Structures are given as structure tokens and as C-alpha cells.
Amino acid sequence: MRLLFIGDVVGRSGRAAITQQVPLLRERWSLDFVVVNGENAAGGFGVTEPILEEFLAVGVDAVTLGNHAFDQREALMFIERQPRLIRPANYPAGTPGRGSSIVENARGARLLVINLLGRIFMDALDDPFATLERELAASPLGRTCDAVVIDVHAEATSEKSALALFADGRASLVVGTHTHVPSADHRILAGGAGFITDVGMTGDYNSVIGMEKDEPLRRFTRRIASGRFEPALGPATLCGVAVEIGPEGLARAIAPVRIGGLLSAAQPDFWA
Ligand code: FE2
DSSP states (O other): OEEEEEOOBOHHHHHHHHHHHHHHHHHHHTOSEEEEEOTTTTTTSOOOHHHHHHHHHTTOOEEEOOTTTTSSTTHHHHGGGOTTEEOOTTSOTTOSSBSEEEEEOTTOOEEEEEEEEOOTTSOOOSOHHHHHHHHHHHSOBTTTBSEEEEEEEOSOHHHHHHHHHHHTTSOSEEEEESSSSOOSOOEEOTTSOEEESOOOOBBOSSSBTTBOSHHHHHHHHHSSOOSOOOBOOSOOBEEEEEEEEOTTSOEEEEEEEEESSSSOOBOOSTTO
């Protein structure tokens, strides 16, 4: 099974990379599933229903979120009717939407997608470890699903590696998101889970983590907000990880994907 996870789509530049590249990559690599973190897709803050539907229309199977999940307040409503939109599972009980979802593709393969939010240097939600234990117990790999991807949206590298090791043996891919900077540590853990600490953003890297630089620089130097954060509009680098998954649901190969924009290009050689 071939899975592509694409990191945090920032604003219009990031969305253009999704609509242009996802149909091409699906075809070129015969992808079974494409999962995208979309929590910064709407002007850097949250996601709207038209953006979600545009992503689904170009071949994205599921969209995950994070700390900006509900920045667009309408998401509190439309998330209830969008089973492919997944917010962090460790929000308090009663939060609209779902923290995990099993999506099925045209070939009948079933992918469990789980989204979690870290608690270090972030608004602390419920314990992500206990939440993950509950989610994995509810849908064991090989029984109710053929593959499992866990998007750990977190600031701290330690928390992301700990959650990955916690899930190892029970997941196909644990992918860190949120920092908007790709890490170089993609690998397969001892129990067969693919892992990368952060997949990076899909956005314009001539920026402060996706935002046009002027307002972030003003806030860092003067400590007073004087305007809005606006996404940078230059060409995006699409950042992701490609994972080949065996019939038992564990990773067999993992490679970074970087296409376009300022970052050096990277593609998997195992699907060439
Ligand atoms: Fe985030």
C-alpha cells in the first residue's frame, strides 16, 4: 500500500501546491491514500468547507488539523458532516467532530487516521498518550483497518518521538506536524512504524514559518502586535513523506518528499 502524507498547508500558496501536485502524484506513484494536514489552509488559520471540498476533489482522502482546528468558527458546524476532516482526538469530550476516522479507498483498503495534539508549549488538552491508547484499542491494525497513520501535531520533538515509540508496532506511520520545518530523521522504528519528527509545511519558505515576514519581525522586535499575520505568497514547497506499507500494515520504506519552491527537491526512489 502506498501512502503520501503532506504537511501543513499554509494559505493560498500551499493550496495551489495541493491542487496542482496531488492529482499528478496520485497518478505517477499509484497512491492508495493521500492525507494532508490542513489546519493552516485558510489564510494560515484553520480550514473552510470550500477548501476542504477542493482538497477532497483533487484526490486527498483525509484532512487532519491541530491547534488552529477551529480558528474558522464555521468548522465547529461543518466538521460534523465531514467524516474525512479529523481534529485532534484529545480535545475535551463533547468537542464537535471526530478525532479519528477510517477512510476506505476505491480498492477497498481501509486507513485509520488519528490526529493528536501535543501538550508541551501548547494549550494543554487531554493526555495524548491515553487518548492514543484508547483509539488504537478501538481499531486494531489488521482487524478493523489495513493501515494506521497518526498525525502528532506538536511543538516538542521529545513528545513526538515518545508518542511514536508508544505507538510503534501498532501503526504504519507516525508523522509529526506543526513546526513547519522538515526534520531529517525519517526512519522505520523497531516495531515497524514509519516516523518523522516533523514533515514540514507546504507553503512559501521565504517567510517566518509560512507567514510574510514583516509582522512576525515587528512582534519579535517591539513585542507589540501591529497588524495581522498574512501568509507569504511565493511559490510553495510541497513537503511530505512517502511510505510503502506491507500487507500486515507496517512500513517497509519511508522517504521525504519535497517538490517546488525554495527547499532542495526530494522524492522516493522506491516508487520510481
Ligand atoms: Fe499548528
